[in-house]
Amino acid sequence: MxxxxxxxxxxxxxLISAYLLPGVEIVNNSFLTALVVAAVLSFLNGVIxxxxxxxxxxxxxxxxxxxxxVINALMILLAAKLVEGFHVDGFWWALLFSLILSIVTSxxxxxxxxxxxx
Numbered sequence: 001m002x003x004x005x006x007x008x009x010x011x012x013x014x015l016i017s018a019y020l021l022p023g024v025e026i027v028n029n030s031f032l033t034a035l036v037v038a039a040v041l042s043f044l045n046g047v048i049x050x051x052x053x054x055x056x057x058x059x060x061x062x063x064x065x066x067x068x069x070v071i072n073a074l075m076i077l078l079a080a081k082l083v084e085g086f087h088v089d090g091f092w093w094a095l096l097f098s099l100i101l102s103i104v105t106s107x108x109x110x111x112x113x114x115x116x117x118x
Contacts, residue, residue, distance in 0.1 A: 010041070010105060011031065011037075014101065015031070017104050021093060021100065023088065023096070030085060048078070053068070073098055074094075076098050077091065
């Protein structure tokens with residue numbers, strides 16, 4: 001149940017973030033496409049991202065961790081290649097989408113946590 005709730009929160013965050021950015025598009029603002037994007041991003045962040053982090057430790061240390069933002073943007077671009085109906089116009093839009101997605105997800109999780117405490 002927790003996984004499904006987290007997936008729904010991620011889906012809503014993807015929809016909101018795509019709505020806010022003109023360089024990111026979910027065709028017809030489809031909930032199903034956003035759900036697939038959220039699931040693919042979860043998979044990529046769980047499997048591919050740790051490998052990328054390990055392989056880029058030297059550059060990540062040298063840039064004081066800022067290279068992790070590049071890895072996040074690359075995960076978004078990879079998801080855009082894998083999911084039909086999800087388009088990102090370029091690296092900078094992917095980077096901005098990654099940042100806004102993190103902020104929106106944090107806000108939605110904060111709302112969920114606040115509702116659980118009441």
